[in-house]
Amino acid sequence: MIFNSLEFLLFFPIIFIIYYSIPFKARNLFLLVSSYYFYSCWDVSYVGLMLISTVITYFSGILIGGTLNVNKKKIYLVISLVANIGILFYFKYYNFLSYSFQYIFSWIDIELAIPNHDFILPVGISFYTFQALSYSIDMYNNKIPPENNFIRYALFVSFFPQLVAGPIEKSKDLLPQFKKKIAFSYDMFKSGMLLILWGLFKKLVIADRLAIFVDDVYDNPSEGNGLILIVATLFYSIQIYCDFSGYTDIAIGVARALGFKLSKNFDTPYFSKNIPEFWRRWHITLGAWFKEYVYFPLGGNRGSRLNMYKNLFIVFAVSGLWHGASWNFVLWGIWHGMYVVLYLGTKKWRDRLVVFLRIDRNSYGHKITQIAVTYFLVCIGWVFFRAKTFVDTKIIFEKIIDTTIWPLFSGELFKHGLNDYEVFNTILMILIMIGLEHINRTKSVVSIINKQAIIYRWSVYFAVIITILLFGVYGDYDASRFIYFQF
Amino acid sequence: MMLAGLYIFNFRQMKKIFFIKAIIFSVLLLGVLLILNTAIKGEIDSYHSKLIYTEKDDVDLLFLGSSRAYHSFDPYLIDDKLKLNSYVIGTPAQAMGETYYVLKEFIKNNTTPKYVVLEAFSLRTIISKDVTLHRVLDGMHPFSLTKIEAIKFYADSIVPKRNKLKLYMRYLFPFYIYHNKLLQKKIKKEPDVYWNSLLSHKGHTPSKQQKLKNKNIVFDYSIAQEEEKTYLYKKTWGFLKRFIQLCNDNNIQLIVVATPYINSKVEEKFSNPRDLSKTLNSLEYYFKKNNVKVLDLNKNYKELSIKKEDFLDFVHVNWQGAEKVSRIFSEWVIDNYDIKK
Numbered sequence: 120m121i122f123n124s125l126e127f128l129l130f131f132p133i134i135f136i137i138y139y140s141i142p143f144k145a146r147n148l149f150l151l152v153s154s155y156y157f158y159s160c161w162d163v164s165y166v167g168l169m170l171i172s173t174v175i176t177y178f179s180g181i182l183i184g185g186t187l188n189v190n191k192k193k194i195y196l197v198i199s200l201v202a203n204i205g206i207l208f209y210f211k212y213y214n215f216l217s218y219s220f221q222y223i224f225s226w227i228d229i230e231l232a233i234p235n236h237d238f239i240l241p242v243g244i245s246f247y248t249f250q251a252l253s254y255s256i257d258m259y260n261n262k263i264p265p266e267n268n269f270i271r272y273a274l275f276v277s278f279f280p281q282l283v284a285g286p287i288e289k290s291k292d293l294l295p296q297f298k299k300k301i302a303f304s305y306d307m308f309k310s311g312m313l314l315i316l317w318g319l320f321k322k323l324v325i326a327d328r329l330a331i332f333v334d335d336v337y338d339n340p341s342e343g344n345g346l347i348l349i350v351a352t353l354f355y356s357i358q359i360y361c362d363f364s365g366y367t368d369i370a371i372g373v374a375r376a377l378g379f380k381l382s383k384n385f386d387t388p389y390f391s392k393n394i395p396e397f398w399r400r401w402h403i404t405l406g407a408w409f410k411e412y413v414y415f416p417l418g419g420n421r422g423s424r425l426n427m428y429k430n431l432f433i434v435f436a437v438s439g440l441w442h443g444a445s446w447n448f449v450l451w452g453i454w455h456g457m458y459v460v461l462y463l464g465t466k467k468w469r470d471r472l473v474v475f476l477r478i479d480r481n482s483y484g485h486k487i488t489q490i491a492v493t494y495f496l497v498c499i500g501w502v503f504f505r506a507k508t509f510v511d512t513k514i515i516f517e518k519i520i521d522t523t524i525w526p527l528f529s530g531e532l533f534k535h536g537l538n539d540y541e542v543f544n545t546i547l548m549i550l551i552m553i554g555l556e557h558i559n560r561t562k563s564v565v566s567i568i569n570k571q572a573i574i575y576r577w578s579v580y581f582a583v584i585i586t587i588l589l590f591g592v593y594g595d596y597d598a599s600r601f602i603y604f605q606f
Numbered sequence: 607m608m609l610a611g612l613y614i615f616n617f618r619q620m621k622k623i624f625f626i627k628a629i630i631f632s633v634l635l636l637g638v639l640l641i642l643n644t645a646i647k648g649e650i651d652s653y654h655s656k657l658i659y660t661e662k663d664d665v666d667l668l669f670l671g672s673s674r675a676y677h678s679f680d681p682y683l684i685d686d687k688l689k690l691n692s693y694v695i696g697t698p699a700q701a702m703g704e705t706y707y708v709l710k711e712f713i714k715n716n717t718t719p720k721y722v723v724l725e726a727f728s729l730r731t732i733i734s735k736d737v738t739l740h741r742v743l744d745g746m747h748p749f750s751l752t753k754i755e756a757i758k759f760y761a762d763s764i765v766p767k768r769n770k771l772k773l774y775m776r777y778l779f780p781f782y783i784y785h786n787k788l789l790q791k792k793i794k795k796e797p798d799v800y801w802n803s804l805l806s807h808k809g810h811t812p813s814k815q816q817k818l819k820n821k822n823i824v825f826d827y828s829i830a831q832e833e834e835k836t837y838l839y840k841k842t843w844g845f846l847k848r849f850i851q852l853c854n855d856n857n858i859q860l861i862v863v864a865t866p867y868i869n870s871k872v873e874e875k876f877s878n879p880r881d882l883s884k885t886l887n888s889l890e891y892y893f894k895k896n897n898v899k900v901l902d903l904n905k906n907y908k909e910l911s912i913k914k915e916d917f918l919d920f921v922h923v924n925w926q927g928a929e930k931v932s933r934i935f936s937e938w939v940i941d942n943y944d945i946k947k
Binding site for chain 1: 624627631634635638639642771772775776781782783784785786788789
């Protein structure tokens with residue numbers, strides 16, 4: 120079941136009404152059953168997989184918490200890690216590694232006969248296994264007490280608003296909320312519903328419209344002109360942001376309407392002034408996860424600078440691999456790792472240059488240049504992320520380098536699935552989104568709206584609803600999936 | 607008891623005012639959806655079924671069926687010959703099921719016609735493709751019972767079942783699928799011109815084009831004598847029975863007419879009067895039993911003196927062809943029925 124589907128439009132109000140109508144004691148169980156139903160709508164057979172991960176992590180947590188013996192704790196942690204990473208590896212990376220080995224050995228004329236799976240990647244597997252892993256590691260590090268209530272723990276892993284694409288919640292943030300008696304709050308409900316509408320606007324009006332153009336161009340990069348590929352890449356940068364942050368807004372909004380607070384996952388990342396800042400503002404919960412559970416255990420920034428760079432490289436490469444079982448994603452991760460290392464490594468030289476050129480760091484000109492350069496670098500990275508193969512990536516860069524501006528005046532821009540109306544309308548919507556999200560950084564737009572008299576408030580609600588209904592991409596039997604579901 | 611207490615307690619938390627606001631909001635939202643439904647027009651092909659609701663004199667003779675119905679019968683010529691009031695409500699590729707629902711809705715909203723002509727192509731059309739059903743149902747009132755009955759039938763027969771909800775949404779609120787036209791500028795023909803033309807021709811669409819100008823066509827008269835029989839789709843058969851029952855219940859005299867089209871080996875997939883004749887042959891007994899007379903114009907090419915110039919394409923006649931068909935049909939009716947207005 121997808122947030123932008125009719126089924127969810129029916130599912131959520133039913134859940135909402137029942138949730139607030141039943142006794143507090145029964146609510147967690149009800150949410151758990153609802154979450155499993157929500158997940159089973161994709162494929163019932165994968166529900167068992169999530170249950171296995173939950174059961175193993177739950178019992179290992181109990182065992183870790185029940186012993187003071189460090190060795191035993193370690194064994195229980197390893198069991199949990201092996202189980203979760205094993206599930207993730209088997210279902211997500213097995214075929215990828217098998218193909219990679221076969222390919223590498225074929226270079227030396229050795230034919231490896233490794234069997235491959237033919238099953239579909241379980242939706243959200245990377246998200247719920249990471250959440251389970253964080254619980255076990257936190258338990259091991261004595262950061263949190265063990266959760267003895269199985270229903271509560273199972274709900275922590277499977278809570279439907281954030282089950283399939285995050286935000287990846289830490290147990291210390293989400294688990295305690297399931298212990299509270301949450302009373303209905305009209306303010307929470309209002310802001311939650313506004314967030315849902317905002318998320319749907321970003322997904323249906325912007326992301327899915329841009330997807331038509333991006334898919335058309337990226338599916339056949341050899342047929343595209345360099346300029347068209349540049350436009351497609353710029354569009355893709357907006358598409359993936361609106362798709363993923365739109366999903367997150369809906370997830371946070373749904374949870375908020377039910378009285379829960381989920382972590383922020385995006386903070387206008389394209390306004391970042393450098394790549395490390397971009398990563399503090401893009402998919403924040405994943406970044407925090409890798410920092411705490413991979414970067415710090417590797418040694419973080421302790422030791423030599425070289426060691427820190429090595430650790431950063433590893434984190435970004437693994438982060439790339441987390442996004443998808445393909446070398447393109449690994450390359451994308453390494454590419455960003457390289458940016459970060461270059462950024463940190465050249466800091467001294469850049470500082471000197473700024474002084475030499477007498478640049479005021481607080482000037483708008485400097486800030487805008489930093490934002491533009493960062494955005495440009497991020498967009499280069501998106502080519503690796505979006506291209507289907509290495510060969511396509513190569514073709515795209517070759518064409519971009521060899522570009523001309525004529526397609527801009529020949530109408531070529533409007534021959535890739537979107538006509539002039541659609542392109543200009545979508546650009547207008549993007550500008551509205553950028554404006555509102557920029558304002559939101561300093562003052563919450565939701566709270567501004569919620570403070571207005573009902574007539575103005577409802578006018579805003581209906582304006583957003585009508586915009587989505589008129590300009591959104593929907594209506595097919597299969598609602599378009601969110602990009603991050605595949606991860 | 608305890609549980610009941612908790613229920614009330616929790617609902618009280620949510621405050622009455624919330625429920626009142628929620629209800630008002632939902633009603634307003636429904637209003638918005640209905641306005642969008644009216645504002646965003648669907649395919650102009652669905653305008654034909656809108657004719658069900660237009661103000662008109664009592665209809666004596668109603669033509670139903672596919673595009674071949676509204677291309678072939680010119681109500682003004684027929685009215686002149688038969689001295690009655692006729693009307694055409696056909697929709698592109700209308701299948702038997704859709705024809706049944708059109709007649710049902712027509713009877714609900716108009717005086718019952720004395721005669722109904724079923725253009726026989728509906729007997730050969732597969733029930734029911736999404737697109738053809740839309741052309742019929744989009745023109746009907748948003749929540750007419752006939753429309754809901756048709757959607758339910760279609761929803762019950764579709765696979766996969768999980769699409770049922772979407773199917774109801776698409777048919778009850780057609781803007782759900784047509785809203786994209788706003789930005790895509792896909793409404794190319796002028797809707798008002800088309801609608802006014804339909805109204806002024808009583809549902810008939812006279813076509814001037816001759817798309818067969820440069821095609822070498824050889825008329826094969828021999829095939830029209832085919833006496834073989836063929837099968838009928840199960841659902842078509844079911845709807846034909848219901849259709850005849852509806853006619854009988856309302857004292858309507860049903861007439862079945864197969865309008866002419868070109869037998870061409872080149873376009874056999876679309877143009878094969880042999881199959882249609884076979885279908886009519888296989889229904890001969892059933893039609894006789896139910897007092898339904900059949901006029902197969904594909905057996906009368908020579909009498910019709912129909913030529914290549916009378917066709918718009920392989921399966922539709924143009925305005926010249928329509929004149930011939932209407933004349934022959936009128937004469938045949940005078941010969942076979944005691945027409946009294």
